[in-house]
Amino acid sequence: MVCVAVNGKPVLGVIHKPFSEYTAWAMVDGGANVKARTSYNEKTPRIVVSRSHSGMVKQVALQTFGNQTTIIPAGGAGYKVLALLDVPDKNQEKADLYIHVTYIKKWDICAGNAILKALGGHMTTLSGEEISYTGSDGIEGGLLASIRMNHQALVRKLPDLEKTGHKTLYQDTPMRKPSCVRQMISPINTGDTASQVIFRSASLQRLHLSSQIISSKPSSSSVFSYGGIVYWR
Template identity: 45%
Template sequence: MNFGGTVRLNPLGVCLLIGACILLFIYMNSGSNDDARKELTSGTSINLKKLLLKAIDASVQGGWEVSKFKNDHNFHEQSKGKTKEGANDPVTDADFMSHCAMYQTMIQAFPNVKVISEEKPHKKCDMLPPHGLAITDIENYIILEDVDVSADDITVWIDPLDATQEFTENLHQYVTTMVCVAVKGAPVIGVIHQPFIDKTTWGWVGQGTSPNPMKNQKIKEKEIIVSRSHAGEVKNISLQAYGSDYTVTPAGGAGYKVLEVLSGNAAAYIHITAIKKWDVCAGDALLRSFDGQMTTIGGVQLNYSISSSVVNNDGIVAALQRQDWFREQLQKFFPRHK
């Protein structure tokens, strides 16, 4: 059947087309290219400096949402249930609004990165207006080195409101918002923001930190800080482990307690009951950034990969100095952790 026209084939074009098909066939069937195809489908490289900036941004954005409730007690407190120790585990609108701000800030900038938050998506996220960039002193971070890693190796942990129990009691000094970046399970970036004093402390292991909170201050070597709302027997055990000349101070929020260690107001942070990893990941990274250490009572470093459990049941020993000693003394009361 003739449609009223002819088709003329260009010999050079035909050759190029055939050559392209052959190259495509070789590529798709070559075992040496399996890794390349996997890389294309598994994600992209992430610049850790940019991820740090966004983590700081997210923590401040969440802090803004939390601080809105400072003089508003209509935060609709609910209970998630009881902890193993019988303590109430509350959640409020401030938790949800901070989660929305922090989670959306991270995933909009890095959609290929896995983000784990203490809270889940909530209808209140629809009420959240878009924010501008929270960081105003970006020039202070430009000097940091550009480091790229695969998105598949990154897990981001978010705690939208640490110390919720204390928040409901107007003990705002304990409240923080936290972001942690783990690479292959190891915490490498930690950000702890204190919304009610508008202070952000951050650290990137091996790369840089915010100004040292110690400022040549000596560590209070006889001061131990422990949980206020999930204390269990930690106060009595700490006094037995370290001696009656030590002072054991209860405080709210894992983030706050790590900051007290970093500032020298406590020699060690001790926790002996179950704790969630979004509570300690940022503090773990911060301590490493300032040459401190956080481990389980048994001396094991926590794994923050996406496949790991969100609960650590093996206690926490955190310190800038003599962490081994604090841990070994505590192990006498927990033989299974030796």
């Protein structure tokens, strides 16, 4: 996964599935090769959740949407975002919502956040706050991702986790960065295009991105990559 965040806001995301050789990308106001599905079930949704850091997400989902709700445990935040979209991969699960209630790293969700944002969807904390990709490495407020739904209505429908004594939902063991992901300071020349910056970050994860995805220039040479997220100010 690769993400470009400008002033803390995700603007471009790339998610690559190496086994099926499928790559999804989208840029805010800049096009996409993936799209939303035509319909979603808001009353009894299929909800994709973390398999390894689930916390009490199943209880929260069933409490909110009822016992007819289908829970889909899955690995990988990028995979779970793609589950919300119209992906031409027969092995890809289909879901209506993505809910996470434990600690999660920002580098793990930035690409999916950018893609959803570019397609008119939303990824926020469980209380409806936008996620900023500056400051701390992770978020403790959980997350809710949706597309073509009334996102704020979904937020209001979720239980107030602090008032119901579920504050410990957020107190999960923080995930370590995979060994293949390293913090990298990537100085660039003022004349470098953003696509060149993305290629440098992507090379860490052995992705091959199209140079046609983005061609704008960064405003300064203050650019760095962290866990596949490319930032500039």
